[in-house]
Amino acid sequence: MRRNLFLTTIIGGVIISLLLFFSYAPAKAAIVKKPKVVKVTPKTGAQGDTIDxxxxxxxFADTPTVSMGNGITVNTVSFVSAxxxxxxxxxxxxxKKGPRVVRVTNPDGKKSQPKSIFRVTKSTGTTTTTTTTTSSTTTTTVPQVTAKKTTEDLLSPxxxxxxxxxxxxxxxxxxxxTGGHGNVGGESGxxxxxLQAAHDSTNIFMRFEWNDSTQNNTHEVWTYSASSSTWSMEGNEDRILMAWPITDIAGREGKTFQQIGCAMLCHLKDTTDSTKIIPNTTDAVNDCSVCHPNSSGKDTTFVHPDVPESLEDDCASCHGGQDREIEExxxxxxxxxxxxxxxxxKAGRSDPINLAEDQVASDGGMRTNDGAGLTSNNDxxxxxxxxxxYIWTAASGKGASPSTEIIKNSEIANLVATNMLATVNATDGKYYLSNGTTEEVPTDGAKVRRRILKDGTAIEPGNGDIKASSGYxxxxxxxxxxRKINTTDTKDYVFKTGASDINFFxxxxxxxSGNSHKAKNLLKMIFEQ
Structure with a gap:
């Protein structure tokens, strides 16, 4: 009896220990698996076709990217399920006819193993262009976005x-x-x-969401160096640009907006300054090696500074006229x-006042503001x-965080009067408080935005039409x-809202950056009735 009791106690202790071990053992970290491609349907596509x-x-994870090899452009990717x-x-x-490698990349950067499971076949002599929406299959040549009907103000993301x-x-x-250089040096990044769209009886709403590891919203910041007693300036911002054809006249390569989208607006000759623009030729568009021999005809290896040594200091050899910076x-x-x-x-110059800058390119000229712009310069x-x-004073407690230290046009007079800002003297170049005699010496590393944001009545008619709201x-x-569907401003696009109407953009x-952009040159939008 005593022996049985002893054995029972031992066995019970072992069971309890095992239960406690499995109950409290630390859980293994979840393993994020790579995507895996099994098959593609259909397995083939003919030269010249646009198909689903x-x-x-x-x-698979939400918002993946898909690549299908040379000669195949992936227009859109819709996440259905994992x-x-x-x-x-x-x-x-x-x-080129033959097999193509299909690869899926999730937003975390994990990629599927490349699988050669799609084949390009010879053109049938006719062009197939299809895209599938949630309700039906329609014939189209470009990705389509539907602006859904709403009664809600959708300005907030x-x-x-x-x-x-x-x-x-x-x-x-x-x-x-097909729309832009992307990253200089290739298509990484x-x-x-x-993209979502909606409309009510008066307004159109466009919502954009994309991954960006850094929030850049301090376009051009002045920074002081006490050791050299000098100011330097740097910084840029994240941006969105959209283009809508008001009057669609053939541009680059003799193509209209409906044919190649906003790509037809790039590098066109400015009738007021012929020195600003890259040669408007087919070769310069399709073969970067015309100006950049290192590229071997492939824009994915394009590196702007890597040009023949004889041309390194003279942009004019390729760009015409006098030497020019790439921004020009x-x-x-x-x-x-x-x-x-x-x-x-613009994340730094328009978003803080809840607007997007309204611009126009017309009459053979370059892009300009529909109005006088949304900022003035703090120079x-x-x-x-x-x-x-203007610089922030020591009393203001500012001058270290330009991302949040915004200066608005309507606030300057009060900021100066209350000695939050000091003003440079036009005679000696020093900074003084509002009494004009007390000097404010900037500290090492002091920062202040170069761009002063216009607000209220300072925003000219024509440049306050596009409301904006963001979140990062x-x-x-x-x-x-x-924006209103019709602003009545002749410099603004008027949206077509009929059942058979198409809006290209x-x-x-x-x-x-203001130059290195990731673009989709041509899409179309229809309005839900």
Whole structure:
């Protein structure tokens, strides 16, 4: 009896110990698996076709990217589930026949093993162009976005109504022939953009969401160095640009906006200054080696500084006229007789006043503001333009965080009067408080924004039409642009809202840059009735 009791006690103790071990053993960290591609339907596509393909596999995440090899452009990617994606692709008419590797990349950077499971076949002599929406299959040549009907003001990116509108995952590109250089040095960093659209009886709403590891919203910041007693200036911002054709006249390569989208606005000749623009030739568009021999005809290896040694100090050899900076060359312009509405959201210069800059390219000229712009410059007077006009004083407690230390036009007088800002003297270049005699000496590393934001009545008519609201969280931007369907301004695009009407547009996003953009040059939008 005593022995049985002893054995029972021992066995019970072992069982309890095992239960405690498994109950309290630390859980293993979840393993994030790579996506896996199993098959593609259909398995083939003919040269020149634009078709939908279904990619089946597992471990797919929302907003993935898809690549299908040379000669195939992935227009859009729609996340259906962790085991299914739908992609709309265009096969170039001169794409090489044969197998193509299909690869899926999740937002965390994990990639599927490349699988050669799709084949490009010979053109049938007719062009197939299809895309699948949630309700039907329609014939189209470009990705389509539907502006859904709403009765809610959707200006906020977190407005409840956005949850009821399916987002299109638009894959941006870096090819200049299809919308932009993307990253200088190749197509790394290209991002899928979630795009949603809605409309009420008066307004159009456009919501953009994309991954960006850094929030850049301090365009041009003055910084003081006490050791050299000098000011320097640097900084840029994240942006969205959109283009809408008001009057669609053929531009670059003799193509209209409806044919190649906003790409037709790039590098056009400015009738007022012929020295600013890259040669408007087919070769310069399709073969970067015309100006950049190192590229071997491929824009994915394009590196701007790597040009023949004889040309390194003379942009004029390729760009014509006198020597020019790249910022003066790479801009959008209108062909003679054309007019194009440009929406330009800027994280540092327009978003803090809840607007996007309203711009226009027309009458053979370059892009300009529809009005006088949304900012003025915080620059010193003649003789002292190497420093800011206003600086934060020690008493203000500011001068270290320019991302939040915004200066608005309507606030300057009060900030100066209360000695929050000191003003540079036009005679000696020193800074003084409001009494004009007490000197304010800037400290080492002191910072102040160069751009003063206009607000209230300082915003000219024509440049306050595009309302904006944004949010940045978890390495991701969400931005909504809102504008009237018809502003009655002749410099603004008038949206077509009929059942059979199509609105063509293109867009780009940038990462801390005004030049290196990730773009989708041509899309179309219809209005839900």
């Amino acid at each position: 393909v279904t990619i089946t596999g597992k471990n 085991t299914e994606l739908t992609a709309n692709i265009t096969i170039a008419s001169d794409a 977190s407005a409840a109504g956005w949850a009821n509108i399916t987002a299109s995952s638009i894959q941006t590109t870096g090819n200049p022939a 290209l991002v899928p953009v979630k 060359i790479a801009d959008m312009g209108s062909p003679a007789g054309g007019a194009f509405d440009i929406w330009h959201w 010193g007077p003649t003789g002292f333009t190497d420093r800011p006009k 969280s978890g390495g991701k931007w969400a931005v909504v642009l809102k 293109g867009f780009a996003v940038t990462d801390n």
